[in-house]
Amino acid sequence: MKKLLIKNIGLLQGCSLHGDKPLRGAALATVESIANAYLATDGERIASFGEMAACPPECDFHQVIDAQGGIVHPAFCDSHTHIVYAGSREGEFLDKINGLSYEEIARRGGGILNSADRLHDSSEEDLTAAAHRRLRIAAALGTGAIEIKSGYGLTLDDELKMLRVIARLRNEMPQMEIRATFLGAHAVGRAFTGRQSEYVDHIINDMLPAVANQGIAQFADVFCDKGFFTVDETDRILRAAAPLGLLPKIHANELDCSGGVQIGIAHGALSVDHLERIGQAEIDALAASDTVATMLPGASFFLGMPYGPARAAAAGGCIVALASDWNPGSSPSGSMPMVRALGSIKMKLTPDQTLNATTINGAAAMGLTSTMGTITPGKYASIVIYRPEITNPAYIPYAYTEPLIQQVLLKAQPQL
Numbered sequence: 071m072k073k074l075l076i077k078n079i080g081l082l083q084g085c086s087l088h089g090d091k092p093l094r095g096a097a098l099a100t101v102e103s104i105a106n107a108y109l110a111t112d113g114e115r116i117a118s119f120g121e122m123a124a125c126p127p128e129c130d131f132h133q134v135i136d137a138q139g140g141i142v143h144p145a146f147c148d149s150h151t152h153i154v155y156a157g158s159r160e161g162e163f164l165d166k167i168n169g170l171s172y173e174e175i176a177r178r179g180g181g182i183l184n185s186a187d188r189l190h191d192s193s194e195e196d197l198t199a200a201a202h203r204r205l206r207i208a209a210a211l212g213t214g215a216i217e218i219k220s221g222y223g224l225t226l227d228d229e230l231k232m233l234r235v236i237a238r239l240r241n242e243m244p245q246m247e248i249r250a251t252f253l254g255a256h257a258v259g260r261a262f263t264g265r266q267s268e269y270v271d272h273i274i275n276d277m278l279p280a281v282a283n284q285g286i287a288q289f290a291d292v293f294c295d296k297g298f299f300t301v302d303e304t305d306r307i308l309r310a311a312a313p314l315g316l317l318p319k320i321h322a323n324e325l326d327c328s329g330g331v332q333i334g335i336a337h338g339a340l341s342v343d344h345l346e347r348i349g350q351a352e353i354d355a356l357a358a359s360d361t362v363a364t365m366l367p368g369a370s371f372f373l374g375m376p377y378g379p380a381r382a383a384a385a386g387g388c389i390v391a392l393a394s395d396w397n398p399g400s401s402p403s404g405s406m407p408m409v410r411a412l413g414s415i416k417m418k419l420t421p422d423q424t425l426n427a428t429t430i431n432g433a434a435a436m437g438l439t440s441t442m443g444t445i446t447p448g449k450y451a452s453i454v455i456y457r458p459e460i461t462n463p464a465y466i467p468y469a470y471t472e473p474l475i476q477q478v479l480l481k482a483q484p485q486l
């Protein structure tokens with residue numbers, strides 16, 4: 071197996087001998103780091119790391135990368151995206167500029183249904199090519215693990231088409247860890263307009279069994295929010311998903327205090343996501359659970375919504391993760407560096423907190439802590455190497471538009 075050495079790392083962040091636990095409370099604010107470090111890989115995994123003084127001889131390696139003093143941290147784990155979509159929605163961008171809200175656009179038949187119409191008319195090949203291009207962009211920005219949702223199909227055939235596209239992406243880009251989420255309950259499909267409860271029945275009776283039967287999704291999601299799906303409908307869908315082995319990840323409390331957080335926790339959800347509108351009751355409930363509190367500052371930024379109270383949630387003991395929500399309607403960006411910057415600028419998390427929230431806690435929100443999220447022997451050698459002139463890690467989210475990345479390795483393969 072190919073052995074790679076990365077030498078002269080100015081600061082190796084996020085290293086840990088175990089690293090399989092998500093971080094909450096005070097631990098979220100601490101990034102374990104080593105100055106003047108090396109990192110050695112064996113095949114696609116991390117073999118060892120330590121101080122340069124203890125660096126193994128270069129002749130033991132097939133390839134040596136000189137980081138020239140650059141900072142290194144684990145690749146980002148983006149635990150919430152919708153990157154399989156057709157076309158784009160800059161028409162709605164203009165509607166938003168002219169003052170229409172996300173809900174008004176959805177009521178006029180725009181939004182998710184607009185994307186569903188376009189997806190219906192697209193071939194699996196075209197959808198795969200477009201999503202593959204987005205994955206390459208994400209990789210170049212340092213993302214090494216990503217969750218991708220269906221939810222622009224909204225018919226049995228089109229939801230399965232989306233999940234097959236995600237399966238193809240896994241084959242085409244094995245260096246990226248990819249997890250698939252079935253989100254049939256993203257909006258009511260057009261064929262069921264005015265018959266929401268029948269659409270929920272269709273999800274439960276037809277879509278979920280077909281998805282489980284084909285083994286092409288790991289998680290099930292519901293958009294539990296005002297104007298979309300109710301707490302009772304979410305409960306029914308998650309009850310049906312559990313025996314099929316589909317773990318819940320819920321869209322909750324984006325548009326209203328929806329009750330989505332509580333129903334997610336009650337079902338042992340891996341994560342509840344968005345959380346722009348949560349209060350102390352939700353923070354306390356999340357802190358008492360192992361459900362990851364995933365916030366999506368890119369959606370708040372793009373839609374002009376409130377930001378989730380990440381600082382209070384972190385102080386309250388929640389497992390806070392930050393993800394991109396990359397989708398054509400509410401967050402047309404998969405930049406995790408930007409997510410970190412918004413986490414600091416708008417949510418008042420420290421750079422160390424945002425690093426943990428976008429690496430190990432993002433991994434936890436995808437069930438990937440044994441392979442991703444920290445620099446730990448045995449985990450995948452998926453890392454971001456920054457340019458040598460950056461010596462203070464706080465510069466990274468501070469100088470938020472500078473191209474600071476020198477190289478990205480995913481499973482030890484250079485991506486740039």
Ligand code: NIG
Binds near residue numbers: 401
């Ligand atoms: O996470 N909130 C629901 N779903 C997406 C938006 C989807 C869309 O507008 O196309 C989100 O923001």
Ligand code: FE
Binds near residue numbers: 321
């Ligand atoms: Fe989303």
